[in-house]
Amino acid sequence: MADTSTSSSGFSPAGFGIGGAKIECRGINVRYHDKVAIEDISIKIQDKSVTALIGPSGCGKSTFLRCLNRMNDTIEGAVVDGEIIMDGENINSPDLDPVTLRSKVGMVFQKPNPFPKSVYDNIAYGPRIHGLAGSKAELDQIVEVSLQKAGLWDEVKDRLSAIGTSLSGGQQQRLCIARAIAISPEIILMDEPCSALDPIATARIEELIDDLRLRYCIIIVTHSMQQAARVSQRTAFFNMGELVEFGDTEMIFTNPAQQRTQDYITGRFG
C-alpha cells in the first residue's frame, strides 16, 4: 500500500486493488541530448485498469509513455535512466530484447496507421512474425478474435481482403487496436488514440477501452480532460517534465490535491 518509492509530492497510495501493480517506475529521467524531457518520475501502474496521462504539450507524458516499450531507444540522442519494473523485470536492462518487450506491450498511435495491406494481413502480421499461430486455421482464429475484441468484426467480416486504409478513420483506429491485441500483449499504450476521430468514432473507442481494461493494463495519453475522466481509473498529471500529481481519476477531476493540477484541468493560467 505504501508508496515509499515516490518522490512526487502528489502521489496518492489510493486506488490499489483494481489489479496489482503491473509496472513500477523508479526515478525515470529522459534527456534528448542536453534537454531534460522528464525528471525523476516514480509511479506504480496497476494491472487491469486504465491509467490516463494528462498535461500540456511538451510536459513529457508521451516521452514517459514511450519509455514503457523502449521506443525512446530509436530516437537519436535520447538517454533514459531509472528502473522500470514490469512483472519483476527491469525493462531497461541491457539483456532485455526490445522486440520481446514490444510483443508484451502493444501500442496505438494518434493517427491510425494500418499497413497498406488487407484487413486480414494487418492483424495476421504480428502473430506471423512472432510465430503465434501454428496453422492457417489458428491464424484465422486469432484474426477473428482480435477483430471481435476490438469491436470491428461485424463491420469487416465480409471484406477481410479489403485494404486496411480503405476503412473509415474510426474503423482504422480499431483495426490498429485489433492489430495490437493480436499478439496477446499484457499492456496497451495509447498515444492520443482519438484525437483524429469524430465524436461517434471516439465514443466507440472509449467503449472499447472500457471493455479492454478488464483484460489489459492500459495507459493512455490524452489531451481531452473529459476523455481521461471518462475512461481511466487513475490519472497522472505531468507538467514541465515532472509528475505533479497521481491519484484516483475521480479525485483528480473533482478535488485535486495540487494547485497546479487544479489550474490545468480547470483551464486557468498556471
Place this chain on the structure above:
Amino acid sequence: MAGPQHIVSAYSEELESLSADILRMGGLAEAMIRDASRAVVTRDAQLAELVIERDREMDQLETEVERQAVRMLALRQPMAADLRNVIGAIKLAGGIERIGDLAKNIARRSLAVVDEDNREALKGIERMGQAVSRMLQVALDAYARRDPVTAIGVLKQDDDIDSRYNALLRSMLVYMAEAPEQMSARSNFLFIVKNLERIGDHCTNIAKVVHFIATGEQIGDTTPSAPASNTKEAQS
C-alpha cells in the same frame, strides 16, 4: 474567486456572475425573513405584502441561476473547484428559494394574526427571526469567501435556533390552551415558529454546500430534519 483567471475569460465572468446571483438571492432572503418576522410583531400589512411581492423576484433569480448553471455545464464542462461551484450554485439557489417561500408563508400568516395580547411571544418570534436571518448572513458570508471554517460555525448555530423553537413552541401551546375559542387564529403562531425553524435547517444545508464548494468534502445528513406533519403546510 480565488486562483488565477481562466484562459477563456468569459468562463471566469460566468462563474463570477453565478456567485453574484446567489449572493443577491441570499440578501433578498435575509431581508424577507427580517421583514416577515417584523410584520408579525408590528401587524404591518404593507410590510407583509412587500415580502410576498419579493418572493416573485426570488423565483426569477432562482430560474436564472439554474439556466446559467445548465448552460455552463453544457458549454464549459467545468472541472474540480469550478464544477463544485456550479453544482453548489444550483443547490444553494434551491435552498435559498425555499427560504423565500417560508418567509412568504410567515408574511401571509402575519396578516391572519388577531391577538395582540401576547407581546412576549411576539417578541420571541421577532428575536428568532433575527437569529435565523443572522445565521443566513453568516452562511452567505462563508459562501462569499469560500470559507469552510465559517461554514462549520453556522452548523453550530442551529442548536440555538432549535432551543428557541422548543421554548417558543411550549409557550405557544400554553397560550393556545388558554383560549380554546381562538385556537384557529392562534395556531398561526405555531406555523410561523415552525417556518422559522425550517429556515434554520435550510441555513444549515447552505453551510454544508458552502463547505463542499470550498473543500470538496461533504458533511453528512443534507436533509433538513422536520416532522412530516407540518412540512406540507410550510410549503404552501
